[in-house]
Amino acid sequence: MASYSELANRPVLTQPVYEAGRPIEVVAREFGLDPASVIKLASNENPLGPSPLGLAAARKALENLHLYPDGGCTFLREKLAAKWSLRPSNFVIGNGSNEVMILLAQAFLRPGDEVVFGSQAFIVYKLATLLFGATPVEVPMPGFRHDLAAMRAAVTPRTRIVFLASPNNPTGGTDSPEEIVALARSLPEDVIFCLDEAYAEYLDRTADLRPLMAEGRKLVVTRTFSKAYGLAGLRVGYLVGSEEVCGLINRVRQPFNVNLPALAGAEAALDDAEFLSRSRRANAEGVAQLSDGLRRLGFEFIPGHANFLAAKIPNAEEAFTTLQKAGVIVRPLKGYGMGGWLRLTVGTPAQNERLLSELSKFR
Template sequence: MNFCDLAVSGVADLRPYVPGKPIEELQRQYGVRDVIKLASNENPLGPSKAALAAVALNSRELSRYPDGNGFTLKTALSEKFQLQAEQITLGNGSNDILEIIARCFVRPQDEVLFSEHAFAIYALVTQAIGATAVVTPALNFGHDLQAMLAAVTERTKLIFIANPNNPTGTFLSASDLYQFLQQLPSNVLVVLDEAYVEYNSEPSASFDWLAQFSNLIVTRTFSKAYGLAGLRVGFAVSDPVITDLLNRVRQPFNVNNLALAAAVASLGDEDYLIESRAVNTAGMQQFEQGFKQLGLEWIPSSGNFITVNVARSAADVYEALLQRGVIVRPIAAYGLPQHLRISIGLEAENARCLQALAEVLES
């Protein structure tokens, strides 16, 4: 029996998402012991002390199911961002929510619209449900909102926009996004994926727009600036009717006890968030200066990563860096075969990466 014949056509043809190489895998593969990982846009500071304390305290209750409604976290989010709890959907990371949205609203006969060089998950969830992906050409490595508007048809059900965009780090201004929403038909849903928004210097106005645009869904995560990637917790904010529908599809207990507690603690730790931004800003400047000295071009980034053109096969450079114990991310799958995406690390990690990159490029 060929079980692929039994699978849904979209699933049978899928290529699984490939995450950044784990440190342990590189150690096994090359026997390298001193490894730094700058591949998955993780916070180099680790979790905040407040989050760690919350995890330790709540680990005593691991025999209990988590609060399926996430009351405490929703209350904390409501207070911090002036929202209603009825607007919030919790997810096992924001990836979970992106899939829930697609499963909830998109049918096989529908179209899902997103940009070239956009987050790979958009294409994966579209294909998995058998819908048609419509990919608009990028503008300066980012979203061309006018091209996206022009691509909208009667079949368009959902639009994904990452801001800042992963993997290129490009950023759309509030005024451009607002004008886009004004011109979009109200029956087309827009997911504004703000996984990296805390790193951008320009405050997001997206939550303020929800009262005007009932077709807008904003997703965020605790994986990046809050340093909780390993616990998997994210959230969406939308019209309460949409939230109700999403919660009908959402798996019960999709956010665990430790993630809920750590997220609440992290929300209240403003000093940690300020430090995360400061480390990221300094590291970004360090990489930009290093690239300038190496004569490399890069894409200015508003995230916690930077994408650089190594002017040759990025896959070859990636492999050579692995042998030196440095893990970064090749992004040929995003249509950028000569680019590497490098997460911002601590100062010493950034320096080691730049030194290794210089050695590889000179060899």
């Protein structure tokens, strides 16, 4: 009799497992702490909480939990279309932007294809590539910055997708809109460029790829409600692309992949301009507070514009555990080939102060 492993699809056997930020309750139980005293600065969540408009709408939607959600995500796509000056058919809604990236990979990747991304790029690009038997081509990032010329040079006739996040996670660095547009324009016409803009709302300027899209270039943009809108727990993200690419990706999407409160929450959050600007302001102040503190403590860190900073901390792996004992959860970056580095999410001013005070013990 064959084992399950012998029966499994080949890529599944070697598929790496995504290591998420450790949940508050789990850390509290492990170290005998009161969950209320534990702070999680490990998953780039919004320290201000959820968008109030999003929260109210999601709460209201709970009354209709006996109904399936709108599988077509009609109203959210209409709202996004108005925001982006595109058509509803230019959007695919996912259970987080993570899902739309997997759907993109599912629709387009097969064994033999190559996928190009940076060596310290968001790990999901690699997971999506491997899951469908394609080959990751990881381009070195000198100084932890994307080398866009090297990425372009890594493209071969086998390349199917190029992924780029700006800002990138876990390094936090950005590429200028001009550089991004130039890269998109330089790619061969059968390569799909996926620009991941999970943290776009924190930037003053983002690349506008719509003109290139209108020219018929193969490119998609992904966004999420998990960060600046504060709705990570609802899991909503989306992909922007041509009607044709969205139509194809929609064929592999589950009919009800985005749940009822999630759709309602995301729709309402889009109108929450007040919360969005408060998030942006608080984040800029938090980045400055953490940067100043890290500088004062003499720790090397990568300047960043998203809602986190990567910092080099002596004995980082040990520090990760010691910090948890003190009720502070951060993210070790060893899995990204950045042993010795920790990723620190921007918290409230008090949380940032507590983090810096705990970090001062590792000098």
